Amino acid sequence: xxxxxxxxxxxxxxxxxxxxxxxxxxxxxxxxxxxxxxxxxxxxxxxxxxxxxxxxxxxxxxxxxxxxxxxxxxxxxxxxxxxxxxxxxxxxxxxxxxxxxxxxxxxxxxxxxxxxxxxxxxxxxxxxxxxxxxxxxxxxxxxxxxxxxxxxxxxxxxxxxxxxxxxxxxxxxxxxxxxxxxxxxxxxxxxxxxx
Numbered sequence: 001x002x003x004x005x006x007x008x009x010x011x012x013x014x015x016x017x018x019x020x021x022x023x024x025x026x027x028x029x030x031x032x033x034x035x036x037x038x039x040x041x042x043x044x045x046x047x048x049x050x051x052x053x054x055x056x057x058x059x060x061x062x063x064x065x066x067x068x069x070x071x072x073x074x075x076x077x078x079x080x081x082x083x084x085x086x087x088x089x090x091x092x093x094x095x096x097x098x099x100x101x102x103x104x105x106x107x108x109x110x111x112x113x114x115x116x117x118x119x120x121x122x123x124x125x126x127x128x129x130x131x132x133x134x135x136x137x138x139x140x141x142x143x144x145x146x147x148x149x150x151x152x153x154x155x156x157x158x159x160x161x162x163x164x165x166x167x168x169x170x171x172x173x174x175x176x177x178x179x180x181x182x183x184x185x186x187x188x189x190x191x192x193x194x195x
Contacts, residue, residue: 001052002076005059007035007045009070013147017065022058056081106161109134113168115175115182122172124165126155142169 005025012032019026019033025047026033038045051059056073060081063071073081109128116123116138124145125133135153139145146165149155157165168184175182178190 001056002048002050003056003059003081004046004048004074004078005035005038006072006074007033007038007047007070008043009034009045010043011068011070013068013143015065015067017067018062018071021062021065025055025059026062104158104160106158108155108157108161111161111165111168113172113182113184115172117176117179120176122169122176124149124169142166142173145169 007026009032014032016028016033019028025036027036028034035045035047037049038047040046049055059071059073063069063073075081109126112125112127112133114123115121120140121138122140122142122145124137126135126137126149128134135155137145137148137153139148146162146169149165150157150162171188172182174190175188178188180189182188
């Protein structure tokens, strides 16, 4: 069966699931997965390949295991082959959080986040004592900033603090893109222009 595999290298977060499942087709470049023998088309690694059923299943399983859906598999007609999502015995939970009652300050410290619209940067300062910045990280996109903070600098912060950091960085990024003010912990004020 002829299939086409599309792999978005820039989206990859390095989970390596695809390499574990399909090591003949995916390899590691030291930072992210690579689709072997692929060509680049519009920034996407593309591989058209004749596969047996087992190989097709490997690709589908690799695509299903990717936590950020960076891999797509298409049949010979170009139709996207759906990855199997199992929904048997799903436990449903209604999300709820009350910041005033449930917030706990991370004993390691806290982040101060701001944007620099002129440079197009998001700036993050880490304070280990009240208003004492001991580390400053700057970047253009949330993913490069939080990976630097969490993985490369190995700050020992709580999981909920990591989630908070991701949320605020995304808000700061949107504010830069929309050219609107960003105030940490406040909702963004996004207004549609009235024509």
